[in-house]
Amino acid sequence: MSEMYNHKVVEKKWQKIWDDNKAFAVTNDFTKPKFYALVEFPYPSGQGLHVGHPRPYTALDIVARKRRMQGYNVLYPMGWDAFGLPTENYAILNKIHPKIVTKNNVARFKEQLHSLGYSFDWDREINTTDPEYYKWTQWIFLKLFNAGLAYKTEMPINWCTSCKVGLANEEVVNGVCERCGSEVVRKVKSQWMLKITEYAQKLIDDLDGVDYIEKVKVSQKNWIGRSEGAEVDFSIKDKEDKLRIYTTRPDTLFGVTYMVVSPEHPIIDKYKDEIGNWDEIVDYRNMASKKSDFERTELAKDKSGVQIQGITAINPVNGREIPVWISDYVLMTYGTGAIMAVPAHDDRDWEFAKKFNLPLIQVVGKDGAVVDIEAEAFTDVATGVLMNSDFLDGLEVKDAKVKIIQFLEEKNIGIKKVNFKLRDWVFSRQRYWGEPIPIVKCDKCGYVALPESELPLELPEVESYMPTDNGESPIAAMTDWVNTTCPCCGGAAKRETDTMPQWAGSSWYFLRYTDPDNTQALASKEALNYWLPVDWYNGGMEHTTLHLLYSRFWHKFLYDQGVVSTKEPYQKRTSHGMILGSNGEKMSKSRGNVVNPDDIVSEYGADTLRTYEMFIGAFDLSASWSEDGVKGCRRFLDRVWKLQDMLNDDMNYSKSMETMMHQTIKKVSNDFENLKYNTAIAAMMALINEFYKQGSVTKGEFKTLLALLNPVAPHITEELWSIAGFENSVYQSTWPEYEEAKTVESIVEIAVQINGKTKTTISIDKDAAKDDVIAMAKEAISDKLTGDIIKEIYVPGRIVNIVAK
RNA sequence: GCCGGCGUGGCGGAAUUGGCAGACGCACAGGACUUAAAAUCCUGGGGAGUUAAAUCCGUACCGGUUCGAUUCCGGUCGCCGGCACCA
Numbered sequence: 091m092s093e094m095y096n097h098k099v100v101e102k103k104w105q106k107i108w109d110d111n112k113a114f115a116v117t118n119d120f121t122k123p124k125f126y127a128l129v130e131f132p133y134p135s136g137q138g139l140h141v142g143h144p145r146p147y148t149a150l151d152i153v154a155r156k157r158r159m160q161g162y163n164v165l166y167p168m169g170w171d172a173f174g175l176p177t178e179n180y181a182i183l184n185k186i187h188p189k190i191v192t193k194n195n196v197a198r199f200k201e202q203l204h205s206l207g208y209s210f211d212w213d214r215e216i217n218t219t220d221p222e223y224y225k226w227t228q229w230i231f232l233k234l235f236n237a238g239l240a241y242k243t244e245m246p247i248n249w250c251t252s253c254k255v256g257l258a259n260e261e262v263v264n265g266v267c268e269r270c271g272s273e274v275v276r277k278v279k280s281q282w283m284l285k286i287t288e289y290a291q292k293l294i295d296d297l298d299g300v301d302y303i304e305k306v307k308v309s310q311k312n313w314i315g316r317s318e319g320a321e322v323d324f325s326i327k328d329k330e331d332k333l334r335i336y337t338t339r340p341d342t343l344f345g346v347t348y349m350v351v352s353p354e355h356p357i358i359d360k361y362k363d364e365i366g367n368w369d370e371i372v373d374y375r376n377m378a379s380k381k382s383d384f385e386r387t388e389l390a391k392d393k394s395g396v397q398i399q400g401i402t403a404i405n406p407v408n409g410r411e412i413p414v415w416i417s418d419y420v421l422m423t424y425g426t427g428a429i430m431a432v433p434a435h436d437d438r439d440w441e442f443a444k445k446f447n448l449p450l451i452q453v454v455g456k457d458g459a460v461v462d463i464e465a466e467a468f469t470d471v472a473t474g475v476l477m478n479s480d481f482l483d484g485l486e487v488k489d490a491k492v493k494i495i496q497f498l499e500e501k502n503i504g505i506k507k508v509n510f511k512l513r514d515w516v517f518s519r520q521r522y523w524g525e526p527i528p529i530v531k532c533d534k535c536g537y538v539a540l541p542e543s544e545l546p547l548e549l550p551e552v553e554s555y556m557p558t559d560n561g562e563s564p565i566a567a568m569t570d571w572v573n574t575t576c577p578c579c580g581g582a583a584k585r586e587t588d589t590m591p592q593w594a595g596s597s598w599y600f601l602r603y604t605d606p607d608n609t610q611a612l613a614s615k616e617a618l619n620y621w622l623p624v625d626w627y628n629g630g631m632e633h634t635t636l637h638l639l640y641s642r643f644w645h646k647f648l649y650d651q652g653v654v655s656t657k658e659p660y661q662k663r664t665s666h667g668m669i670l671g672s673n674g675e676k677m678s679k680s681r682g683n684v685v686n687p688d689d690i691v692s693e694y695g696a697d698t699l700r701t702y703e704m705f706i707g708a709f710d711l712s713a714s715w716s717e718d719g720v721k722g723c724r725r726f727l728d729r730v731w732k733l734q735d736m737l738n739d740d741m742n743y744s745k746s747m748e749t750m751m752h753q754t755i756k757k758v759s760n761d762f763e764n765l766k767y768n769t770a771i772a773a774m775m776a777l778i779n780e781f782y783k784q785g786s787v788t789k790g791e792f793k794t795l796l797a798l799l800n801p802v803a804p805h806i807t808e809e810l811w812s813i814a815g816f817e818n819s820v821y822q823s824t825w826p827e828y829e830e831a832k833t834v835e836s837i838v839e840i841a842v843q844i845n846g847k848t849k850t851t852i853s854i855d856k857d858a859a860k861d862d863v864i865a866m867a868k869e870a871i872s873d874k875l876t877g878d879i880i881k882e883i884y885v886p887g888r889i890v891n892i893v894a895k
Numbered sequence: 896g897c898c899g900g901c902g903u904g905g906c907g908g909a910a911u912u913g914g915c916a917g918a919c920g921c922a923c924a925g926g927a928c929u930u931a932a933a934a935u936c937c938u939g940g941g942g943a944g945u946u947a948a949a950u951c952c953g954u955a956c957c958g959g960u961u962c963g964a965u966u967c968c969g970g971u972c973g974c975c976g977g978c979a980c981c982a
Contacts, residue, residue: 305899312898315981337982350982393980417980424981431982437896438980511981631976668976705920707908711901712975719907722920728935769909772919779919782936841915846963848915883962889914893962 092813095731097695101805105207113821114158114166114209120620122163127154128600128660130629130637131169131216133592134195135176139202140677141685141703141715146628146666148700149709149767151208152801153626156762158209159797159825165621166209167603169216170196174592178523182555188523192219202688206696207804209821214606218595223602224525225546226612227594230644232528232539233651239285242537245516249277249561256520256561276379279561282518282527282588286643290314290510292657293642302663303710306634313635315511320495321426322504324349326357327402327411333357336425336509340498341490342432343407344479345453347443349414350395350429353378354422358398366399371416378418393419393442405430406503407494408480417442425509433467440467453479454487515640517591522555522564524589532576532583541577547585563587596637597644600624600659618654627660634665664765667712669703674714685715697803698724704767704802726771727806729778730799734813738786749835750780751791755828758798767802774799789814794826842867843891849874852890860884868892 108114127150132143154166172192181188196217203210216223234240247256252272256279267274286293294314297307319338326333333349351357353375358365365371374396395417402411419438420429433443434450440463443450452463458475461468468474474487481497482490498504518527528540528547540547550571552564566572566587576583598612604621605613629637645659670676671683678684690699702723707713754777761770777795781787787795793816800807800820811820838856840863841848849871854863864882867890868875881893 308899309977312978317981319982335982339982419980419982421981429982436982438982441980509981635977705907713907716907716921718921725935726920732935768907769919772909775919839915843915843963846914846961851915881962883914885914889963891914891962 092732092734095728095806097697097805098692100809101205101207101691101696104805104808105204107808107819108207108209108821112213113819114154114164114211115213116165116211117163119163120616123161124620124625125154125157125162125164126600126604126621126624126626127157127164127166128603128624128627129168130633131171131596131599132199133171133174133176134192134199136180136191136195138195138198139687141687141690141699142669142677143203144206144687144699145669145703145706145709146630147203147206147208148703148802149666149765150626150628151700152704152762152767155209155801155804155821156759156825158821159800159823161824165214165603166211167214167216168203168208168210168212169214169599169603170199170218171592171596171599172196172217172219173524173590173595175521175523178521178555181523188555189219192217205691206687206700209804214603216599216602216606218525218599219523221546221548222609224595226602227525227590227598228528228540228545228547229542229612230598230648231525231590231594232542232545233653234284234647235529235537235539237647237651239288239647240282240517241285242280242282244278245281245283246276246278247281247516248274250274256557277561279520281516282529282586284515284517284643286515286640287510287512289643289646290316290512291508292646293512293639296642296646296658300658300661300663302660303665305631306638306663306665309634310639313512313639317509317511319507319509320498320504321507322406322430322498324403324406324430326414327404329361331357331360333403333414333428334426335428335430336507337430339432339435339491340494340504341476341479341482341485341487342435342453343405343430343494344482345432345434345451346405346410346412346430347433347449347451348412348431349403350417350420350431350439350442351398351414352420352422352427353416353418355416355427357401357428358416361401364400367396370396371398374416393417393438393445395419395442395446397446406501407497413448415442415446423513424511434463435467435469437467437469451478453477453482458484515593515643517594518588519591520557520561520563520587521589522549522552524591525549525594526565527586527588527590529586530574530576530583531586532578532581534581535576535578535583537586538576538578538583544577549589563589565589593637593640597641598648600627600641601648601654612653622654623656623658624660626662626664628664628666630668631665634663638663665710667708667710669706670712670714672715672717677715683715690720694720694724695727695805697727697806701727701771701803705771707768709765709767726775726778727803729782730795730803731806731810733778733781733787733792733795734810736781736786737789737792737814739788744784745836747780747784747791748832750777751794752828752832755794755798755826756830756833759825759828762801771802796820797823797826838887840887841889842871843889844871844874845893846891856887860886864890864892 129146129150154164157164177188177191181191218224231240249256250267250272252270294311294316297310317338319336320340321334321336323332323334358371362368395415398414398416401414403414404411431439433439433448434452435454450463453476454468454474455461455477456473471487476482476485476490482493485493495506526547526549528545530538530540532538550565550568552568555564557564558566572585572587574583574585601613605617608614641659645654646657648654649657671681673683675681675683687699698720702720705723754773757773758770792814796807796811797820808820834856836856837853839851839853842850842852852866852870854866863884875894877894879892879894883891
């Protein structure tokens with residue numbers, strides 16, 4: 091009899107063997123077929139690894155291990171996204187350099203990941219805070235700057251009145267500062283921006299060529315928010331200026347009854363002297379500017395606004411004079427900051443018109459018939475037909491759009507226009523723990539790029555990481571570092587003291603893994619050509635908009651620069667669900683439902699944790715933790731362990747067992763490719779249940795089982811492989827093959843139904859002729875069959891249905 | 896409000912193109928082993944009904960298509976996640 095399974099000894103033993111033999115190192119043979127599996131690298135927080143981390147890591151570890159056994163050269167790397175606020179805040183609080191904090195956290199994370207037996211190639215470990223790494227982050231920034239895609243502008247930012255610091259959107263929770271709970275207001279500051287909007291169309295179009303799960307594609311598209319419409323110029327009565335608006339419904343131009351401009355619109359200041367109610371306008375603007383985003387949202391239902399007295403606009407298609415209002419439901423940052431209002435056919439305009447008693451003109455009807463626009467706006471584009479609109483009358487909405495745009499362009503009063511919701515990327519942070527922006531400001535030459543030879547521009551040592559009162563980065567106090575000479579004219583100049591956001595380092599990290607030690611380039615051309623695109627990238631849904639969009643943007647830019655040779659960085663993108671606490675709530679310290687993976691590894695073993703996290707439920711859905719579930723998986727592995735005592739090659743050859751083996755190989759092989767880890771494991775459980783029922787297992791079958799289970803539970807399977815005396819190691823063996831023909835059972839049990847209700851089952855030969863099967867079926871249910879038979883249906887190998895009356 | 900997803904036993908969850916609903920696991924119950932317990936092994940199981948069967952009801956709810964619907968279509972309700980007036 092074998093000894094009890096001791097996971098502590100076995101797991102340590104095999105982890106050492108893998109390390110000593112560099113079992114999962116990538117080969118540089120670029121002629122071999124490659125597979126690049128990628129998981130989002132973690133932020134090494136002070137809390138250490140969370141049980142949520144192993145879910146995606148194990149899933150792709152399974153795929154990576156399987157691919158190696160199938161003969162691929164597999165790149166499955168890991169690194170650290172280590173710049174960021176929590177580390178900086180910890181450093182401030184404890185007066186420890188963020189570098190030290192990061193180093194300690196990374197060491198802990200690495201040890202924890204190592205204890206889980208992942209097949210990462212640790213020789214390719216990267217860290218975004220390593221100057222040799224962020225040298226290339228800065229290099230990409232310079233490329234963007236030189237290409238005119240990085241610029242500086244005045245931008246309102248979130249400002250905490252108590253901490254006196256600029257906050258990222260993520261740090262503003264319900265309108266207050268995440269850290270101190272104080273009010274957050276808007277403050278205008280000069281910020282570095284990246285022109286991601288330049289790539290908006292490509293970022294949509296190229297989604298067609300990649301294999302992302304549908305909801306990821308949808309959220310990318312929604313975030314970019316493309317809309318087609320027209321810009322139209324409205325003249326202002328007795329003035330030369332025109333008021334330009336953007337609309338997606340140019341077909342409703344005859345239904346305009348007023349206009350609205352945003353409170354920040356420049357036209358207001360321009361005609362200040364002629365506005366009759368200037369004081370009222372100023373009051374409204376002040377009120378609007380004080381509103382935080384949160385308040386604006388809260389008031390979303392109730393529209394507010396003020397009419398501008400003394401300014402009248404003229405509808406270019408019918409000459410009608412219309413009033414102009416200001417209201418904060420019109421945003422300066424989208425379109426032209428001004429709209430034409432068609433209250434009969436737009437919900438927001440309708441609400442506004444109702445509140446201020448503005449007239450409604452119906453110009454679209456349902457299939458041409460008048461509808462009650464006093465009750466609600468009629469916005470249905472599909473059934474709408476134009477009316478009261480001169481030459482557009484009788485046209486369907488889509489045709490009317492084409493005709494009106496043609497008209498506007500001919501008369502030179504408007505043009506067709508595409509708009510995006512996507513805004514340029516605010517790229518600066520007034521923080522210490524980030525990549526310095528390699529730019530110098532010279533009074534004579536303006537913003538000047540640092541020469542490449544001066545990269546990396548390293549973070550200076552500062553005394554305090556505390557942000558300054560005036561909202562500048564702590565680096566600004568380092569005058570030695572800040573004062574420099576202009577690379578362009580040699581005169582006195584100052585360095586940029588803002589740093590990059592955390593998104594920067596993670597926007598290109600997958601490129602660095604392909605050639606992490608390269609000092610001449612971010613990676614060699616050969617390595618990039620060979621490894622890209624990433625074949626399979628898995629990450630959390632929380633990163634499907636920003637991180638995914640940002641990294642696709644950088645990649646497309648690098649493609650245009652000739653640095654990489656693929657348009658898209660990731661061929662396939664999948665997402666995993668969250669692991670919740672046993673009470674079904676998100677795990678958090680305050681809820682007291684946090685599970686530490688170290689405890690699970692120690693008590694049940696890494697293989698058990700891996701198996702459980704894969705068995706817990708559908709991979710893409712969230713799942714609640716259950717310690718009992720963990721025990722069940724440990725029990726399964728114990729049962730696998732004890733199979734070593736049931737090896738018996740003398741037993742009779744069993745046809746049904748052969749079928750089950752082939753079915754299991756097929757199921758496990760397919761399920762591992764389709765995120766269906768839970769059913770793959772269920773199939774293996776069913777297989778060993780069968781071995782137990784027989785009381786024995788052949789060496790061949792055992793060997794196959796070990797190979798199939800190895801990606802999920804690598805340690806125990808290696809140990810059993812070695813005990814059984816199979817050659818080499820599992821990781822050096824090949825993935826089991828199955829024969830399709832042998833997955834089919836020769837005798838199948840099928841259901842016999844009357845009128846779709848199952849009455850009994852019969853066993854038939856899988857190749858039996860339809861007539862024979864039906865005859866057998868009728869025989870089997872002869873006592874229940876009454877009435878005339880109308881129809882006989884036979885679905886081969888599945889079901890017989892007799893329709894009788 | 897809009898977008899996306901999800902509603903199946905006591906619980907986590909399975910079900911190819913529509914084809915025996917509840918695989919696999921947990922918890923539970925019974926049995927074997929044990930002085931006993933734990934562990935392990937075996938057996939059972941949606942509900943009603945019956946000694947047992949037959950039979951009926953069951954995939955959130957209502958309706959439709961079909962020989963046949965957890966699956967497809969229309970509507971209703973509930974839960975989760977994301978976005979917030981984008982003209």
